Amino acid sequence: MAQGVLVFAEQVDGGFRKIAFEAVSEGRRLADTLGGTVTAVVLGSGVDGIAGELGKYGADKILVGDDPVLADYTTEAYTNVLCDVVRDNDPGILLLGASSQGKDLSARLAVRLGVGLAMDCIALKLDGGKLIATRPMYGGKVLAEVALQGPPQMTAIRPNVMEIEEVAKAGDVERVAVNTGVVRTRVVEKKLETGAKVDLTEADVIVSGGRGMGGPDFSVLEDLAEVLGGTVGASRSAVDEGWRPHSDQVGQTGKIVSPNLYIACGISGAIQHLAGMGSSKYIVAINKDPEAPVFKRADYGIVEDLFKAVPAITSELKRLRG
Numbered sequence: 001m002a003q004g005v006l007v008f009a010e011q012v013d014g015g016f017r018k019i020a021f022e023a024v025s026e027g028r029r030l031a032d033t034l035g036g037t038v039t040a041v042v043l044g045s046g047v048d049g050i051a052g053e054l055g056k057y058g059a060d061k062i063l064v065g066d067d068p069v070l071a072d073y074t075t076e077a078y079t080n081v082l083c084d085v086v087r088d089n090d091p092g093i094l095l096l097g098a099s100s101q102g103k104d105l106s107a108r109l110a111v112r113l114g115v116g117l118a119m120d121c122i123a124l125k126l127d128g129g130k131l132i133a134t135r136p137m138y139g140g141k142v143l144a145e146v147a148l149q150g151p152p153q154m155t156a157i158r159p160n161v162m163e164i165e166e167v168a169k170a171g172d173v174e175r176v177a178v179n180t181g182v183v184r185t186r187v188v189e190k191k192l193e194t195g196a197k198v199d200l201t202e203a204d205v206i207v208s209g210g211r212g213m214g215g216p217d218f219s220v221l222e223d224l225a226e227v228l229g230g231t232v233g234a235s236r237s238a239v240d241e242g243w244r245p246h247s248d249q250v251g252q253t254g255k256i257v258s259p260n261l262y263i264a265c266g267i268s269g270a271i272q273h274l275a276g277m278g279s280s281k282y283i284v285a286i287n288k289d290p291e292a293p294v295f296k297r298a299d300y301g302i303v304e305d306l307f308k309a310v311p312a313i314t315s316e317l318k319r320l321r322g
């Protein structure tokens, strides 16, 4: 009988993404409620050394699929190997992160396994042993609670939403047989962003600018982000103007983010933007138009020219921090 929680733990270039710890922690909470175990799966090349780290977040067992073909993510190889692992282990619940990689992988895997998938979930609970997942729909206007067909009951959780908890468990590491199958794609080149910028989907604080920035000089936002230990994002208008790279875009056709604090500067609050940041824990809007729709969604609103308000906040924060 299908039982236990299986968690896919995403790593890139030999280091776990934050979502891996979030997914394992959430898996632990579910397993504790069910009285079951958590098995984490790590795929990659040369990843034996990092696998044990997942024990710290509640994994009873960690299965490692290690093969040079898995060094870079490809949909086919990862789906083939993970599908074998799922079939061999027959979990009751299967968790992945809804990162770019996780969205791609979970969709393909769900079809292969012939089960339902709740994508981009922001909360999970158990109701009589049945998994109920909460997911935003219609650009975040509606929160749907969905039950899943399984086994396994399969969900992909939104990055930066579930709490990371350290609950030390055995974390026994085991190698699994790897059959990557036919892989028709290969990674030819990777272009990494330069600089130490935190990925928007993992950031705790985001200071975003929109068309109200009036040009490519985002230095006032960068200064505030630096004081807050955050990172800079943008609306699509700012990206379309060529002021920021697409990787900074927040929204329906950009990144879905859930920081603790989202500061929207010179952003009107179009539904497509709100779809990307509506699940932030605290939203602060700075806009000179008191009628801007963003204020309806904001926890705190400042009606002011951003070029006055943002430097004032930055200097006050600097003063408070000595």
Ligand SMILES: Cc1cc2nc3c(=O)[nH]c(=O)nc-3n(C[C@H](O)[C@H](O)[C@H](O)COP(=O)(O)OP(=O)(O)OC[C@H]3O[C@@H](n4cnc5c(N)ncnc54)[C@H](O)[C@@H]3O)c2cc1C
Binding pocket: 209, 210, 211, 212, 213, 234, 235, 236, 237, 238, 249, 250, 251, 252, 253, 254, 255, 265, 266, 267, 268, 269, 270, 271, 272, 273, 276, 286, 287, 288, 289, 292, 304, 305, 306, 307
């Ligand atoms: C299919 C589709 C997908 C889309 N996907 C996305 C997406 O992923 N992300 C996204 O952001 N948008 C997306 N959009 C675009 C979206 O509809 C809006 O056009 C866009 O979000 C508007 O960006 P903005 O708020 O920066 O600009 P505007 O709507 O032009 O707003 C600028 C705001 O700045 C304020 N302002 C101006 N000067 C100042 C100042 N000095 N100080 C303070 N405030 C000032 C103005 O009052 C105004 O409210 C999408 C649209 C479509 C149709």
